[in-house]
């Protein structure tokens with residue numbers, strides 16, 4: 001049964017309680033039992049209600065097929081759903097708190113040329129319950145190891161384009177944010193898109209989560225070589241759509257910029273980025289490219305990275321360099337790839 005109980009929002013639960021002729025007063029106990037301690041159900045829920053939930057919904061979390069830990073503390077889970085499909089979920093250490101990188105689709109239809117996931121093709125969307133379940137699994141794993149650890153924050157940057165599955169992602173964000181359910185603050189969540197225009201229009205009024213755009217080139221034609229959807233979802237229109245997102249005073253849009261050797265790091269690119277972003281509430285996140293098996297692009301040297309950054313800073317842009325995490329277990333950005341078939345195929349061709 002792929003009807004995950006973790007897909008249900010408070011509103012859905014209220015409707016269900018009404019349908020099942022149960023008092024709405026049990027809702028806090030129901031949610032505490034589901035997300036904190038199942039023994040609460042025995043004390044506060046009728047047997048009939050528990051039976052109704054168990055009969056109609058799948059209460060199990062997906063299983064963890066493998067766990068890989070990198071030396072820098074990054075942990076990559078291969079998470080298996082009830083139909084056998086798998087995605088990768090990554091816990092990334094960041095100062096005193098972990099961030100969990102959630103997948104939103106099995107595979108991806110966007111086919112970006114810098115991305116390992118893109119080589120795998122699209123299989124299916126994840127339901128909101130499957131997205132939320134990845135978070136619950138990763139958090140449980142972390143708390144089992146270190147009970148005092150803080151709840152991880154969230155980035156939607158795993159496998160898939162989140163806005164290509166916008167309705168399920170929106171529902172997942174509501175459930176993750178709801179203080180009666182999981183209670184992750186909106187500012188603790190960042191959604192990254194390659195520029196899915198209709199998705200941006202659908203989600204832009206979703207207040208106060210953070211947004212990131214995979215930019216990678218300030219030039220329309222060049223960017224299309226990296227991100228094919230850029231041909232139909234034109235960069236200038238994507239930027240204008242992002243301009244419409246209401247931001248809090250200290251909130252910025254993050255523009256992710258992969259640093260690719262001999263491709264997008266010239267002075268022309270510095271000028272292009274300056275023209276595009278100088279007047280915007282923008283942070284540029286420079287990400288040195290992480291090679292993967294068969295990739296056509298190369299990583300620049302440390303000096304080139306530093307020099308490119310300094311030129312942007314000299315033009316008064318806000319710039320960060322993202323340190324690569326988990327590269328040796330292919331858990332870094334753009335390196336995630338899904339299923340056993342793909343892994344077996346890679347192993348055979350090595």
Ligand code: SF4
Nearest residue numbers: 108110112115118160
């Ligand atoms: S970068 Fe993101 S959108 Fe592009 S292929 Fe990879 S997972 Fe899909």
